[in-house]
Amino acid sequence: MNDLRFAVRQLIKSPGFTLIALITLALGIGLNTAIFSLINDLFLRPLSFKEPDRVVHMYSNANDRNLLELPISAPRYQHYRDGQTIFDGFGAENINAFTLTGLGDPVQLFGGKVTSNYFDVLGVHPIRGRNFLPQEEDTADVAMVTENFWQKRMGGDARVIGRTIILDGVPHTVVGVLPNLPFSWIGPNAEVWTTKPFAIPGFSYERMMRGTGFLRVVGRLKPGMTIAQARAALPSLDQSYRTQSPDKIDSSATMSLKTLPEDVTGNLRPAFATLLAAVAFVLLIACSNVANLLLVRFSGRRREIALRMALGASRASVLQLFIFESLLVSILAGVVGSGLAWQLVPLVPKMAANFLPFDPETGVSLSFPVLGFTIALSILTGMAMGIYPALQSSRADLVDGLKEGGRGTSGSVRQQRFRKILVGAQVALSVTLLAGAALLITSFVRLNRQSIGFRAENLWIGLVTLPQAQYPDLATRQHFVERTLAALHAIPSLQSATVSGDIPLLAGAGSQTLYSRADGEILPVDKRASAVSHDIAPDYFKTWGIPILAGRDIDQHDVSDHQNVVLISQAGAKKVFGNENPIGKTLLVTSGSTPVEIVGVVGDVRSRKVVEPNDMEFYRPWAQENFPFAVVAVRSGLRVDAVTKLVQSALNTVDPGLAIAIPQSMDKIVAQALGQARLMMWLLGIFAGAALLLATVGIYGAVAYTVEQRTGEIGVRMALGAQTMDVLRLIVNQGMRPVIFGLVVGLAAALALGRLIASQLYQTSAHNPVLLVATMSLLGLAALLACVFPARRAALVDPVQALRAE
Amino acid sequence: MIRLRNLERSYPLGHGQTVYVLRDINLDVTEGDFVSVMGPSGAGKSTLLHILGMHDHGWTGEYFFDETAVHHLKSKERATLRNERIGFVFQQYHLLDDLTVYENLDIPLSYRRYSKSERAALVAHALDRFQIVGKKDLYPRQLSGGQQQLIGIARAIIASPKLLLADEPTGNLHSSQGEEIMELFRKLNAEGMTIVQVTHSEKNAGYGNRIVQLRDGWIVDS
Ligand SMILES: Nc1ncnc2c1ncn2[C@@H]1O[C@H](COP(=O)(O)OP(=O)(O)OP(=O)(O)O)[C@@H](O)[C@H]1O
Numbered sequence A: 001m002n003d004l005r006f007a008v009r010q011l012i013k014s015p016g017f018t019l020i021a022l023i024t025l026a027l028g029i030g031l032n033t034a035i036f037s038l039i040n041d042l043f044l045r046p047l048s049f050k051e052p053d054r055v056v057h058m059y060s061n062a063n064d065r066n067l068l069e070l071p072i073s074a075p076r077y078q079h080y081r082d083g084q085t086i087f088d089g090f091g092a093e094n095i096n097a098f099t100l101t102g103l104g105d106p107v108q109l110f111g112g113k114v115t116s117n118y119f120d121v122l123g124v125h126p127i128r129g130r131n132f133l134p135q136e137e138d139t140a141d142v143a144m145v146t147e148n149f150w151q152k153r154m155g156g157d158a159r160v161i162g163r164t165i166i167l168d169g170v171p172h173t174v175v176g177v178l179p180n181l182p183f184s185w186i187g188p189n190a191e192v193w194t195t196k197p198f199a200i201p202g203f204s205y206e207r208m209m210r211g212t213g214f215l216r217v218v219g220r221l222k223p224g225m226t227i228a229q230a231r232a233a234l235p236s237l238d239q240s241y242r243t244q245s246p247d248k249i250d251s252s253a254t255m256s257l258k259t260l261p262e263d264v265t266g267n268l269r270p271a272f273a274t275l276l277a278a279v280a281f282v283l284l285i286a287c288s289n290v291a292n293l294l295l296v297r298f299s300g301r302r303r304e305i306a307l308r309m310a311l312g313a314s315r316a317s318v319l320q321l322f323i324f325e326s327l328l329v330s331i332l333a334g335v336v337g338s339g340l341a342w343q344l345v346p347l348v349p350k351m352a353a354n355f356l357p358f359d360p361e362t363g364v365s366l367s368f369p370v371l372g373f374t375i376a377l378s379i380l381t382g383m384a385m386g387i388y389p390a391l392q393s394s395r396a397d398l399v400d401g402l403k404e405g406g407r408g409t410s411g412s413v414r415q416q417r418f419r420k421i422l423v424g425a426q427v428a429l430s431v432t433l434l435a436g437a438a439l440l441i442t443s444f445v446r447l448n449r450q451s452i453g454f455r456a457e458n459l460w461i462g463l464v465t466l467p468q469a470q471y472p473d474l475a476t477r478q479h480f481v482e483r484t485l486a487a488l489h490a491i492p493s494l495q496s497a498t499v500s501g502d503i504p505l506l507a508g509a510g511s512q513t514l515y516s517r518a519d520g521e522i523l524p525v526d527k528r529a530s531a532v533s534h535d536i537a538p539d540y541f542k543t544w545g546i547p548i549l550a551g552r553d554i555d556q557h558d559v560s561d562h563q564n565v566v567l568i569s570q571a572g573a574k575k576v577f578g579n580e581n582p583i584g585k586t587l588l589v590t591s592g593s594t595p596v597e598i599v600g601v602v603g604d605v606r607s608r609k610v611v612e613p614n615d616m617e618f619y620r621p622w623a624q625e626n627f628p629f630a631v632v633a634v635r636s637g638l639r640v641d642a643v644t645k646l647v648q649s650a651l652n653t654v655d656p657g658l659a660i661a662i663p664q665s666m667d668k669i670v671a672q673a674l675g676q677a678r679l680m681m682w683l684l685g686i687f688a689g690a691a692l693l694l695a696t697v698g699i700y701g702a703v704a705y706t707v708e709q710r711t712g713e714i715g716v717r718m719a720l721g722a723q724t725m726d727v728l729r730l731i732v733n734q735g736m737r738p739v740i741f742g743l744v745v746g747l748a749a750a751l752a753l754g755r756l757i758a759s760q761l762y763q764t765s766a767h768n769p770v771l772l773v774a775t776m777s778l779l780g781l782a783a784l785l786a787c788v789f790p791a792r793r794a795a796l797v798d799p800v801q802a803l804r805a806e
Numbered sequence B: 001m002i003r004l005r006n007l008e009r010s011y012p013l014g015h016g017q018t019v020y021v022l023r024d025i026n027l028d029v030t031e032g033d034f035v036s037v038m039g040p041s042g043a044g045k046s047t048l049l050h051i052l053g054m055h056d057h058g059w060t061g062e063y064f065f066d067e068t069a070v071h072h073l074k075s076k077e078r079a080t081l082r083n084e085r086i087g088f089v090f091q092q093y094h095l096l097d098d099l100t101v102y103e104n105l106d107i108p109l110s111y112r113r114y115s116k117s118e119r120a121a122l123v124a125h126a127l128d129r130f131q132i133v134g135k136k137d138l139y140p141r142q143l144s145g146g147q148q149q150l151i152g153i154a155r156a157i158i159a160s161p162k163l164l165l166a167d168e169p170t171g172n173l174h175s176s177q178g179e180e181i182m183e184l185f186r187k188l189n190a191e192g193m194t195i196v197q198v199t200h201s202e203k204n205a206g207y208g209n210r211i212v213q214l215r216d217g218w219i220v221d222s
């Protein structure tokens, strides 16, 4: 207890040291715990399915055309379902939107049409009722809803099972209520599922069976079956499908498998790795920082140790004294760090929610194992740093220790070297982190500046699903669009309005279509390139702000019984026709090889991902090709909800049974498309900032403490003729030497680790020399400042006082 | 060589009071003198030496060094003058523990305008002269007190000062070691170096040609 009181007194005696050590460690512990908790909760939490790693997601790949991880076609699903022996259950989901009527105003819902065993394969048990039955798969109008749907839309009705809900105008019987399903699997809005999965809205059965991929196929591995064994079993199934269905458009595809956890987090892995590395760096910097401070502090007390031992203290009791002191710092920092993490944890999802469509249900909580880990690490650091100098000093010659006047004694040569290594390591870690952050920030700036090809500002969009019953064919859907646009044009406050079949930059934007030139060699369907195709109503290019570069826009003559026409993107024109004039040429599109005449070339648009390079895009008149999904786009200066009201009222005059889903500004969709990059930039920027701060504080602390200890030496040097500049140079030189060493090591590490984030960079080389130099300069400058301040204090030492103090 | 007129040094005591450590000091030291400053503890001997050595600037009065009015010099000019003319020996030797004998001798040269080769030559010469060549790679703690003070003196005169200031140079030494140091001083003095030393020992003072007695900051006898 006496020792503890002594330790407390020692810490109070040097508040600067105590504060720096405390803040440093607390920051390391706090940031780490917050980020780990976040990653843990948002991404690493296991899917709430039964043994999710036994469930695989099957993808179709056309490797020769670099078309990877595509959905599965109905004939292929059926072929594998009937022929496979590797899965206990093999199900499929056809992701779908529904219009719900009869429960208040019509609303747009999301969900899917599934095979009857789908939820059994996932291992989801309904909280009420039952899963679908096999006999319900092809004919029955039955539905399962989520707990949210049940509570929100049906008021938690106790007699929900057996009730009827009207989806797309057809009464469906509710047979089960599902627990709320993981967002990472079903998406943000899904809440209802029905059967009858083998249909593509707007496609005939015959066209659907040509091999268009649209199913999300999952299988549960048989007990004892490994994923490797399952993968090995696929080629023979691929082969038999190829021989049995040589004319399907997907006949030459090969299948691949991913376990569900891998599937839902796979594309986030590089980002995780980067984040984890970044926080680990911050913690390491914090620990080495404190280690250094403790080392300087303790090694400056060799004399005290020697004196204590000369007075009869055992080595153990001396060790205990120092360990108490460092433990005290660690524990205090742990407490402050926990508080910091407590505050930070709920903050980050809030920040991220603006960028990423996070599940609002996901509560993020402090991860106690992580907190424990970081505190344990800091305590370990404290102990090690307490023991090391204490052991070294207490082993040292007693007489030496007593004799030393403290002139130039900032520890033994070995200790000094160790401390320099610590400072160097801190600098190296910081440079690496800063370089990474600089790369991501640059990349984000480039990404943000990337022209997406359309004007997203002041653009409102909303989705309307057209029920099959009322809108069974091309003509009825064309009629709907004509009337809707007429109603919208009548509203004077809207600048322009149009309808199209998809929303750019939203998952699954635009349908993919196969195409080939009609002249010259015509490739077989399964060898054709694929491109995004948009079905567009008049005024599309005007409303979206896409320039028509050659030829003409679609007009009222481009209807179903006229020549099929298409506008193509500039990049596509260059790719397919080179220097030829594409206008007037004919392409064969879709699985049916429909001939379409090119009437215009338009500007390139990033319709799927901002990072995806420009490629061929098709724009076909809505009157000639359409599906029962109508995206209304309106350009106006009004706010989102004002436009929503106007469009809804216009829609009501056309068909009061229709609802607008996901009305929002296109700006928001663009922002979300950049969300992950933005979040990464922010987080890494914050970590890098913390690292820079910690490293600077660390260097400052080490140098300042050294100066304090070397006052005597500095006094002697001044008495021997050293002038202000000499003293400055001495301190800055000594302080900067490990910094330079760290900069060099950090540069090497940054170059090496650049590969780790290369996949996350957009038009930014991981080895960008300007950025690396700027990073190093920034850190070098910060370090220099950190040295100059204590050095200036050193230069102000009064030699008379310094010598007298001896 | 040195002329002090009405030199005074005081420290603030707090509460607006000051304490005088040196009062109305008038002192002349001519070239070739070997002066011993004596007096009881707290008389102000070290203070006087630090003023002469231009470490302390908080005094009033006049201080002429070779006709240069030190009291009119800026601190940078004083430092230059000091580096050219003055060497300093301390009671506690004040060798830097982390540096070898060789490196300790090199410190004063590193702060003056000498080329690398000149520095090496001067250090080699000093090692030779004080017969410590064999110890050049040792650290101070590996030397006896007398040997350390020998290095301290070698270091003080390595840049060929005209004036050597020594504050109780033998205070930490045995009498036999002390005698050696005093013999060395006498030799240096004979070679033309002006020396001002502080000492408590009559015997040491006997090596000099003049004694200045300080009491409570006053010169009582010179
Ligand atoms: N910074 C200071 N503030 C106040 N008084 C001081 C300060 N420095 C020295 N003194 C006082 O000045 C007086 C003279 O000190 P000085 O060191 O010159 O004495 P000294 O003659 O060298 O004594 P000793 O023989 O013990 O070395 C002492 O009374 C001392 O207390």
Ligand SMILES: [Mg+2]
Pocket: B045, B046, B047, B167
């Ligand atoms: Mg004294």
